[in-house]
Amino acid sequence: MAYLNLFWPEGTVLPRMLPLDIFHMETGGCTGCALELRSLSRALVEGHSDIRFVSTPRQAGLLLVTGSLTVEMAPVVELAWQAMPGTRLLAAVGDCAVDGGVFTPSYAVLGGVDGRARASLLLPGCPPSPAEILDALIRWRMQGEDELSA
Template sequence: MAILRAILTATTGKHAPARVPVAARRPLPVFHIETGGCEGCAMELAALDGAAYGLAATGIAFVTTPRLAEVLLVTGPLTRVMAPVLEAAWHAMPEPRALVAVGACAIDGGPFSENYAVLGGLEGRAPIDLAIAGCPPSPAAILSGLAGLLGG
């Protein structure tokens, strides 16, 4: 839905969503893992990385390897197949590090929690530093949560 909002905003000439101010410091490196589900949260995250939200100016940067990340951002439910992948990514990250669960599925398993291939969400299984609720949460809500990690 946010992608559609961003397209409509761009084509109708209305103002883009307000940027969330963050503290001035080096970029916060974030590594994203999508573990399954409907991928709605991952699509909202992709919209956040687009021009409408100006992510580059906020001090948040997505990285391609967990070795460079300070934040592990998880979307989707915790599946049996992806649990070891998440654990390996977490252990590859340098200290200090933070775990962010985005969306109902990542937090508590969402509508997929009863599936045989799903272990549930991260809640109760790992120490979540930030949980961004929603199904899916808007890009602005995700940005606001991540900005909070920067102290903004």
């Protein structure tokens, strides 16, 4: 059973946020980041969070990419992006998704997603822990809501 922490380390109460529906794509690499995201998604489901992982891009507002972008996966990422309704956001999690990580550009690897598209959220790490990913998502959402209300 997952336990929901009601306070951040600074002692402030977690903010009430609009729901965030995330579609995750692993585009190539060691899948370390994908495993960390799987742990996070289980904790979010058990904690009844407003952040959810969805099964199709048609339900998502955020496309979260892990792994280096390979030549074979680039068209698949583009199709998922085009299938997303309304306002679409892109997040790159892990060193490979941000800048290619240990996978240098070659005939099969294009590098990181950040070099090809404008990402709203970049979270380096190899791999970042579930807590780091959740913290980045919450802080990013708070920053976005502050900009919307201003």
